[in-house]
Amino acid sequence: MSTFALDEIKRPLRLGELLTATIRIYSSRGWTFVPLGVIQAAVLVAVDYIDPDSVSAQFLIGMCLYGLAFTAAFALIARLVAGATLGAAARAVLAAAPVLLALTVVVGMPFALGGARLILLAFSAIWLGLTGFSIPVLMVERAPDSSFLGRLSYCLRRTTTLARVEFWHAVGVVAALLVIYILLGIVVAIAVAGAADLDQTWALAVAQVPLAPFFFIGLSVLYFDQRARALETVAPPLQRAR
Numbered sequence: 635m636s637t638f639a640l641d642e643i644k645r646p647l648r649l650g651e652l653l654t655a656t657i658r659i660y661s662s663r664g665w666t667f668v669p670l671g672v673i674q675a676a677v678l679v680a681v682d683y684i685d686p687d688s689v690s691a692q693f694l695i696g697m698c699l700y701g702l703a704f705t706a707a708f709a710l711i712a713r714l715v716a717g718a719t720l721g722a723a724a725r726a727v728l729a730a731a732p733v734l735l736a737l738t739v740v741v742g743m744p745f746a747l748g749g750a751r752l753i754l755l756a757f758s759a760i761w762l763g764l765t766g767f768s769i770p771v772l773m774v775e776r777a778p779d780s781s782f783l784g785r786l787s788y789c790l791r792r793t794t795t796l797a798r799v800e801f802w803h804a805v806g807v808v809a810a811l812l813v814i815y816i817l818l819g820i821v822v823a824i825a826v827a828g829a830a831d832l833d834q835t836w837a838l839a840v841a842q843v844p845l846a847p848f849f850f851i852g853l854s855v856l857y858f859d860q861r862a863r864a865l866e867t868v869a870p871p872l873q874r875a876r
Contacts, residue, residue: 667847675839701742711850712770763805767793
């Protein structure tokens with residue numbers, strides 16, 4: 635199975651083109667992507683109901699759960715965008731679970747930490763623009779060394795390589811996706827709360843179901859976009875060498 639990302643992202647995309655690609659992929663396999671938003675919704679509700687002995691313990695548990703949910707959903711959707719079926723994507727995530735747990739600490743939890751406070755969203759965008767490609771790299775590319783440390787080190791080296799191609803472009807796209815995600819989430823949550831008489835937590839959870847996949851598809855398309863940019867920077871020197 636092929637997707638728009640693999641078939642047509644053969645050159646760098648502008649922001650509007652990237653968002654159009656995201657919408658096109660989402661609409662083509664919506665019933666596959668939407669259930670994965672339940673992962674984010676379930677974590678949001680679960681964190682709200684956690685009642686540990688201290689606020690700091692609740693915060694730490696919340697960051698761990700958000701980080702795990704972020705990494706798992708991103709890994710699944712990156713594999714789906716690359717053309718896998720849901721079953722094949724789930725099997726790939728299970729096979730890569732040890733490395734994904736490590737990437738949760740490196741990528742997911744710091745991103746969740748920034749997302750927990752609006753003032754830290756800039757940190758989240760910058761951190762994800764630098765480290766976030768490691769997750770689709772793990773799910774799409776093949777590391778030369780298949781051991782745990784080999785795969786982990788390859789993902790971390792590769793994400794910094796892709797980020798350096800056009801770092802601020804990547805950060806800007808992540809920031810745009812975050813703004814769209816947050817603003818639409820507020821609008822949908824208000825509409826759901828008014829229509830179904832739900833409290834704030836449940837309304838926000840319902841909003842996650844359709845919106846979270848859009849965010850992760852956008853991040854996955856950004857990965858393919860950065861790959862195209864990396865190839866573009868390599869191709870001209872190679873052509874001149876010939």
